[in-house]
Amino acid sequence: xxxxxxxxxxxxxxxxxxxxxxxxxxxxxxxxxxxxxxxxxxxxxxxxxxxxxxxxxxxxxxxxxxxxxxxxxxxxxxxxxxxxxxxxxxxxxxxxxxxxxxxxxxxxxxxxxxxxxxxxxxxxxxxxxxx
Numbered sequence: 001x002x003x004x005x006x007x008x009x010x011x012x013x014x015x016x017x018x019x020x021x022x023x024x025x026x027x028x029x030x031x032x033x034x035x036x037x038x039x040x041x042x043x044x045x046x047x048x049x050x051x052x053x054x055x056x057x058x059x060x061x062x063x064x065x066x067x068x069x070x071x072x073x074x075x076x077x078x079x080x081x082x083x084x085x086x087x088x089x090x091x092x093x094x095x096x097x098x099x100x101x102x103x104x105x106x107x108x109x110x111x112x113x114x115x116x117x118x119x120x121x122x123x124x125x126x127x128x129x130x131x
Contacts, residue, residue: 003079003082003126004079004126004129005079005082005083005086005122005123005126006032006035006082007126008122008125008126008129009028009031009032009035009086009122010032012024012028012118012122013025013028013029013032016028023111023114023115024114024115024118026115027093027114027115027118027119028118028122030089031085031086031089031119031122034085034086034088034089035077035082035085035086038075038077038081038085039074039075039076039077040074040075041072041073041074041075083123083126083127086119086122086123087123089119090116090119090120090123093112093115093116093119094112094116096108096112097109097112097113097116100112
């Protein structure tokens, strides 16, 4: 099940790609990736332990044996968590805008400002369409 925010981001991404708007597509891809990365679970190796399948392949070092042996359920993010992630992306873009402006890089500052505006519009759109 996809949230209204994620659906709005994806529909805007499709539109940006059709219009060949690279800057908008990059901002939208970044926001979608941030949500999807937040859903990822840490790998067992990151915690210093082996996964549920302790068997390994004799031919490939460290490889898991069996179909689905390396699959893991993703975390479920509610609408508030997804919204918080996109708000954090807006904050990062706003910070980048200020840094570019301070450095005198007007084109990049304008690009970051456009990303802030776009994500604000998506947030407002999804807030109005959610029950």
